[in-house]
Amino acid sequence: MNSLKLILSDFRYFSVVWVYCSLNIMIGTWVLYIPQVKEKLELDDSEIGFALFSLALGLLLFIPVVPYVTHKIGLGKSTFFGICAFSIAFIGPFIATNFTMLCVSLFVVGIFSALTDISMNTLISEIEKKDEVNIMSAAHGFFSLGGALGALIGTLLIALLDAPLYHVLLMIFLVVVTNLLLSKKYYTMTENKGLKNKSKVPFKVYKPLFLLAFLALVAMSSEGSIEQWSSIYLIEIVEISSQNLAGLGFIVFSIMMTIGRFFGDGISEKIGSKRIIVVGFILACMGYLCVLLSQVLLSVIGFGIIGLGLSVIIPELFRVAGNTRGISASKSISFVSGIGFFGFLLSPVILGYISDSFSLKVSFLCLLALTLFTLIVSIFRPKFN
Numbered sequence: 001m002n003s004l005k006l007i008l009s010d011f012r013y014f015s016v017v018w019v020y021c022s023l024n025i026m027i028g029t030w031v032l033y034i035p036q037v038k039e040k041l042e043l044d045d046s047e048i049g050f051a052l053f054s055l056a057l058g059l060l061l062f063i064p065v066v067p068y069v070t071h072k073i074g075l076g077k078s079t080f081f082g083i084c085a086f087s088i089a090f091i092g093p094f095i096a097t098n099f100t101m102l103c104v105s106l107f108v109v110g111i112f113s114a115l116t117d118i119s120m121n122t123l124i125s126e127i128e129k130k131d132e133v134n135i136m137s138a139a140h141g142f143f144s145l146g147g148a149l150g151a152l153i154g155t156l157l158i159a160l161l162d163a164p165l166y167h168v169l170l171m172i173f174l175v176v177v178t179n180l181l182l183s184k185k186y187y188t189m190t191e192n193k194g195l196k197n198k199s200k201v202p203f204k205v206y207k208p209l210f211l212l213a214f215l216a217l218v219a220m221s222s223e224g225s226i227e228q229w230s231s232i233y234l235i236e237i238v239e240i241s242s243q244n245l246a247g248l249g250f251i252v253f254s255i256m257m258t259i260g261r262f263f264g265d266g267i268s269e270k271i272g273s274k275r276i277i278v279v280g281f282i283l284a285c286m287g288y289l290c291v292l293l294s295q296v297l298l299s300v301i302g303f304g305i306i307g308l309g310l311s312v313i314i315p316e317l318f319r320v321a322g323n324t325r326g327i328s329a330s331k332s333i334s335f336v337s338g339i340g341f342f343g344f345l346l347s348p349v350i351l352g353y354i355s356d357s358f359s360l361k362v363s364f365l366c367l368l369a370l371t372l373f374t375l376i377v378s379i380f381r382p383k384f385n
Contacts (some may be wrong), residue, residue, distance in 0.1 A: 003138040007167030015182035016127065017139045019083050019120045021146035022175045024114075026087050028150020029171045033164045037093060037102070038079035047099055054103040056345040058110020059117075063338040066118040067330040075330070076189035079123050080179060082116035087175045094165045118337060122330040125322030126191060137315035144258040144311075163381035191328055205326040209335050211302065211381060212317050215277065216340030218374040219313040221347035222284065222367055226253055228348035229360065230303055233291070237361050238299050249291075249300050260311025267312065273320050274378070276312050281375035283309025288368035292361065314340065 006108050007013045038048045070078045089112050092105025154167065162166045230249040234240045240248075268276045283305055290302025321336040322329040351363040 003109065003133070003135045004141070005110040005140055006264045007135060007142075008131060011147055011182065013067045013086055013127070013133075013135055015185035016079070016120060016123055017135070017142040018182055019079055019116065019147070020139050020143040022083050022179055023086065024121070024143050024146030025150040025153075025175060026090055026171060028147045029154050030093065032056065032151065032154040032158065033035050033094070033168075036164060037096070040128070041096065041099060041102060043099060043102075045304055051102050051106055052098065053345070055110040055113070056341075058107040059114045059341060060110075060338065060345075062111045062114040063118060063334050063341070066115055066334050067328060069115060070119055070122060070191060071328075071331045074188070074190050075119060075123050075126065076183070076187040078115060079119040080183040080187055082112055082119050084176050085177050086112035086116045087172045090168055090172065091165075092169050097367045118330060120333045121318050121333050121337065122191065122322065123186060123189060125319065125329040125333065126189065127186075127321065129323070134265035134269050134319075136319045137261045137268065137312055140311075140315040141258050141261030141264075144254060144261060148254065148258070191330060205324070206335065208324060209327075209332055211377075213336045213339035214322050215374060215378065216314060216317050216336050217343035218370055219280075219284075219310050219317070219343075220340040221343035222371065223314075224344035225351050225363075225367060226250060226303065226306065229351055229355075229363070233360055234296075234299065237359075238294050238296055239295055249303040252300055252304040256304040256307035257311040260308045262316060264312040264315060268316055268319070274381075276316055277377065278378045280309045280311070280313040280316075281371060281378055284371050285309075285368060285375060288364065288371060292364060292368065310347060319326060 007017055034048070034052075037043075043051070066078075070365070073081070086109065089105070089109045092108060093102055096102035096105050096332050120139075121136075124136050127135060128136060150171070157167050157170070161170075177304060183369060230253065231246040234249050240246060264276070271279075285300045287305030287307075287309060290298045290305060292298065293302070317336055317340075318333055322334040324332045351360075351367075354363040
């Protein structure tokens with residue numbers, strides 16, 4: 001909790017983690033209105049699925065470009081402009097009048113999502129190195145908190161505002177103004193000048209990043225799968241008594257992930273990167289075993305244990321990537337983050353295919369097997385960088 005106290009007591013740190021929170025506030029707001037957008041444009045499941053994939057496509061295609069942008073305009077500036085542009089870009093999906101316009105607008109959202117995500121993670125990495133502090137995990141905790149805030153505020157505003165566009169404009173105003181006020185604390189920050197102008201990085205420098213990227217792929221695959229399939233699992237496999245409780249698994253997962261990330265920095269400082277990642281995967285395996293027992297209480301607890309385990313893995317991988325020798329933090333983090341996001345976006349689709357061919361329980365069994373394999377790799381790998 002020391003990292004959380006540090007963040008809340010110093011605007012230099014809080015200003016950056018508020019970007020994390022802001023990013024997910026906007027995502028949480030958008031998610032509330034996806035069904036309404038689908039109904040308004042008269043889209044079927046495949047069309048809304050492709051539209052949402054357009055956001056992912058924009059993110060994935062722009063991630064390799066972000067390091068060049070941050071080097072060109074500065075790390076602090078790209079973080080500020082990224083979160084403002086990301087927020088404003090959400091006007092597009094709400095004013096879209098047809099399927100094509102929706103896809104294009106979400107593609108643009110994806111571009112600025114990539115800019116914001118890589119910039120803010122690189123900024124935290126640079127601050128950690130300069131100030132000799134550990135706040136990466138807590139910063140990701142604020143991201144999780146932002147999603148809850150966006151959903152909570154949105155749920156209240158839906159009842160008061162009958163127009164989705166007014167709702168999103170209000171949230172854009174809130175995010176842009178607060179970040180404008182706080183950005184002066186980080187606006188002029190730049191990346192490590194010693195690596196700034198290295199346009200070509202030898203392949204051997206990337207070698208340790210492949211392991212980090214694989215671990216990120218597995219961890220974020222679980223995140224994406226649980227976000228999309230936990231409710232359906234509780235309904236179809238666990239046969240939960242009321243559909244109103246179907247979201248309980250993901251709610252507990254999200255709460256435990258937020259708590260874990262607020263404590264993660266202190267634990268990492270005491271036991272080191274390798275141990276905290278190994279412990280995270282052990283907890284995730286234990287959680288999947290509970291989920292697969294298919295009993296209501298145990299499955300919900302299992303989702304919580306998975307959330308606690310996964311909570312520390314991604315922030316720690318970004319921290320290790322940002323400290324990789326011979327390569328700038330923006331390039332290393334964008335590499336690991338890009339492959340991780342690929343898993344986050346693709347895994348729900350693969351799980352759906354496995355579920356159609358076999359069963360949803362087999363899909364979650366595959367996630368356990370993949371997580372167990374990754375745990376073994378993590379244990380026997382002598383070091384991560």
